[in-house]
Amino acid sequence: MSLLVVxxxxxxxxxxxxxxxxxxxxxxxxxxxxxxxxxTPVQLVAAVGEDWPAEHTKLLTDRGIDCSGLETVKGxxxxxxxxxxxxxxxxxxxxxxxLNVLGGFDPKLTEAHRRSPFLFxxxxxTTTQLSVLRQMTGATLRVADTMDLWIRxxxxxxxxxxxxxxxxxxxxxxxxxxxxDENLVRAGHKVLEMGPKFVVIKKGEHGVMFFSxxxxxxxxxxxxxxxxxxxxxxxxxxxxxxxxxxxxxNFEPATLKKAMAYGTLVASFNVEAFSLDRMKQITRADLExxxxxxxxxxxx
Amino acid sequence: MSLLVVxxxxxxxxxxxxxxxxxxxxxxxxxxxxxxxxxTPVQLVAAVGEDWPAEHTKLLTDRGIDCSGLETVKGxxxxxxxxxxxxxxxxxxxxxxxLNVLGGFDPKLTEAHRRSPFLFxxxxxTTTQLSVLRQMTGATLRVADTMDLWIRxxxxxxxxxxxxxxxxxxxxxxxxxxxxDENLVRAGHKVLEMGPKFVVIKKGEHGVMFFSxxxxxxxxxxxxxxxxxxxxxxxxxxxxxxxxxxxxxNFEPATLKKAMAYGTLVASFNVEAFSLDRMKQITRADLExxxxxxxxxxxx
Numbered sequence: 064m065s066l067l068v069v070x071x072x073x074x075x076x077x078x079x080x081x082x083x084x085x086x087x088x089x090x091x092x093x094x095x096x097x098x099x100x101x102x103t104p105v106q107l108v109a110a111v112g113e114d115w116p117a118e119h120t121k122l123l124t125d126r127g128i129d130c131s132g133l134e135t136v137k138g139x140x141x142x143x144x145x146x147x148x149x150x151x152x153x154x155x156x157x158x159x160x161x162l163n164v165l166g167g168f169d170p171k172l173t174e175a176h177r178r179s180p181f182l183f184x185x186x187x188x189t190t191t192q193l194s195v196l197r198q199m200t201g202a203t204l205r206v207a208d209t210m211d212l213w214i215r216x217x218x219x220x221x222x223x224x225x226x227x228x229x230x231x232x233x234x235x236x237x238x239x240x241x242x243x244d245e246n247l248v249r250a251g252h253k254v255l256e257m258g259p260k261f262v263v264i265k266k267g268e269h270g271v272m273f274f275s276x277x278x279x280x281x282x283x284x285x286x287x288x289x290x291x292x293x294x295x296x297x298x299x300x301x302x303x304x305x306x307x308x309x310x311x312x313n314f315e316p317a318t319l320k321k322a323m324a325y326g327t328l329v330a331s332f333n334v335e336a337f338s339l340d341r342m343k344q345i346t347r348a349d350l351e352x353x354x355x356x357x358x359x360x361x362x363x
Numbered sequence: 364m365s366l367l368v369v370x371x372x373x374x375x376x377x378x379x380x381x382x383x384x385x386x387x388x389x390x391x392x393x394x395x396x397x398x399x400x401x402x403t404p405v406q407l408v409a410a411v412g413e414d415w416p417a418e419h420t421k422l423l424t425d426r427g428i429d430c431s432g433l434e435t436v437k438g439x440x441x442x443x444x445x446x447x448x449x450x451x452x453x454x455x456x457x458x459x460x461x462l463n464v465l466g467g468f469d470p471k472l473t474e475a476h477r478r479s480p481f482l483f484x485x486x487x488x489t490t491t492q493l494s495v496l497r498q499m500t501g502a503t504l505r506v507a508d509t510m511d512l513w514i515r516x517x518x519x520x521x522x523x524x525x526x527x528x529x530x531x532x533x534x535x536x537x538x539x540x541x542x543x544d545e546n547l548v549r550a551g552h553k554v555l556e557m558g559p560k561f562v563v564i565k566k567g568e569h570g571v572m573f574f575s576x577x578x579x580x581x582x583x584x585x586x587x588x589x590x591x592x593x594x595x596x597x598x599x600x601x602x603x604x605x606x607x608x609x610x611x612x613n614f615e616p617a618t619l620k621k622a623m624a625y626g627t628l629v630a631s632f633n634v635e636a637f638s639l640d641r642m643k644q645i646t647r648a649d650l651e652x653x654x655x656x657x658x659x660x661x662x663x
Binding site: 151266283288 | 450546547578579587590620658660662663
C-alpha cells in the first residue's frame with residue numbers, strides 16, 4: 064500500500080571524530096522515504112529551494128519515490144543543518160540550523176496524496192504536522208515523529224497531536240522530557256496514556272522500545288562495528304518500520320514487531336556511511352540476510 | 364556442577380532519588396552466590412569482620428550456599444560501600460569505601476574449593492584474583508569480573524588475568540577504558556584478542572553484549588518499570604549466568620546464550636528492591652515464567 068511522508072529535505076554538514084562531509088543530501092523525509100522504498104511505494108511531500116540539484120530528486124525518483132509533492136520555492140534556499148558527533152558517536156551537538164524554505168512550509172496535499180492509506184509525519188513543526196494530519200482524516204495508519212524543540216516550544220500542540228495520531232516515534236531523551244520521568248518503561252506507558260495506540264522510543268545504539276496496550280518490549284540495535292555517521296538513523300528506522308507496515312497493509316501486533324525489526328536493520332545499514340551512501344549500496348536481499356542473523360541472534 | 368565464587372561481602376549504604384537504606388547486606392560475592400543458587404550448588408570464599416551478623420550467613424546457608432570459606436577476621440571490620448544513584452538510576456557515584464578486612468584479603472583455597480569445576484572471580488583486586496586463579500588450574504571454566512579502578516591501577520595484572528581466564532565480564536565504560544575505543548562492538552573484539560575465549564559487556568539498563576570467535580550478539584535488559592535499586596545488578600547477572608552454566612556443565616555457544624538470558628532475568632528481579640530483598644521473594648519458577656515472556660518478546 065502507498066505510504067505518504069511529509070517532512071524535511073536538507074543539505075547536511077556532518078562532522079564525526081574522523082571525517083567531515085559538507086552539504087550532503089539529508090533531511091528527515093529523505094532518509095525516511097529512501098528507507099521505506101525497500102518495501103513499498105512512497106509519496107514524498109517537502110519543500111526545497113532553487114539551490115536544489117536535480118540529481119537529488121533523480122536519486123529518489125529512480126527508487127520509485129513519487130516526488131510530485133516536492134515543491135521548489137521560487138527564490139528560496141533549501142533547509143540546512145550542521146552537526147558534530149561526540150566520540151561515542153551516539154550524542155551530537157547541532158552547530159547550525161538554517162530553516163530557509165522550511166520556515167514557511169505549509170503543505171497542501173493533492174487528492175492523490177490524501178488517498179494514501181499510510182501516513183508518516185517526519186520531524187517538523189508540530190503545527191505543520193497537525194495541519195497535514197487534518198487533511199488526511201481517511202488514512203488507515205497515521206504516525207508522527209517529534210523532537211525536544213517542539214516538546215519545549217509547542218507543548219500544547221504536541222499533546223493535541225498525540226490525541227489524534229495512531230502511533231508516535233520519539234527519542235529516549237524526548238520521552239523523558241515529555242513525561243518528566245527518567246524510567247523509560249514508565250515514560251512509554253505515560254505517552255500511551257496521552258492518546259496514541261502505540262509508542263516507539265528510539266534509544267540510538269541501544270535499540271528501540273515498543274509500547275501498546277497489548278505489549279511492552281525492547282529490541283536491541285544490530286551490533287555493527289562500522290558506525291561511520293549516525294545522521295538519519297532515526298528517520299531510516301521509521302522508514303523501514305512504516306515501509307514494512309504499508310507493504311503488509313496492517314498494523315497487527317505481530318506485523319508491528321516485525322516492522323520494528325526491519326526499521327532496526329535499515330538503520331543499522333544507514334549508519335555505516337555518510338548521507339544515504341550505504342542505503343544506496345544495498346538491496347532488499349541484504350536486509351533479509353541481516354534479518355536472518357538478527358533473528359538468530361535473538362533466539363536461545 | 365559446583366561453582367566457586369571468590370569476592371567481597373559487604374555492608375552497603377545506598378541512596379536513590381526516593382529512598383536511603385543503611386548497612387544492608389551487599390558485596391559482589393553475596394549478590395553473585397545468591398543469584399547462582401537458583402541453579403547450582405555454590406561455594407563462597409570471602410572475608411568478614413567481627414561485626415558480621417550470623418543471620419547474614421544463615422540467609423546464604425539456607426540457600427544451600429557453602430559458607431565454609433567465609434573467614435571471620437579477628438578484630439577486623441567488614442568491607443563497607445556507600446553510593447548514590449542519579450535520577451536516571453543507571454549512573455551512580457560512590458560516596459565512601461572502607462576496605463577494612465578486604466584490604467588484607469588473600470584467600471587460601473581448601474582442597475574442596477580447588478575441586479570446583481566452575482570458578483568466578485567476582486570484583487576485587489586483580490592481584491588477589493590472579494592468586495586465586497593460580498590455585499584453580501584444574502577448573503573447567505574460569506571467569507572474572509573487573510572494574511575501572513583495577514584497569515587504571517593494576518593495568519599489567521589485568522592484561523595478565525585476561526590471558527589466563529576463559530571469560531571476562533565487565534561494564535561498557537570499563538571496556539571503553541581498557542580498549543580506548545568508544546565503539547563497544549570494536550571494544551569487545553579487542554578484549555577478545557587480549558586472551559579470553561569470551562567477553563561479556565554489561566550495559567546496565569541497555570542489556571548485555573557477548574563476543575566469542577563464533578559470534579557477537581546483544582540481548583536487551585528485561586523492561587521493568589520497578590527499578591528500585593540497581594546495586595548488585597551486574598553481580599546477580601554474573602551469578603545467574605555462571606549458575607546456569609554450572610548447572611548445564613558446559614559452555615557451548617547455545618548454553619552460553621541461554622546463560623546470558625538467565626543472567627539478564629535474575630538481574631531484572633534484583634533491581635526491583637534494595638539489597639537481596641527481591642531475590643529472596645522469588646523461586647526458579649518465577650525465573651522460568653519471566654524467561655517465557657523474554658523469549659516471546661524477542662521473537663518475531
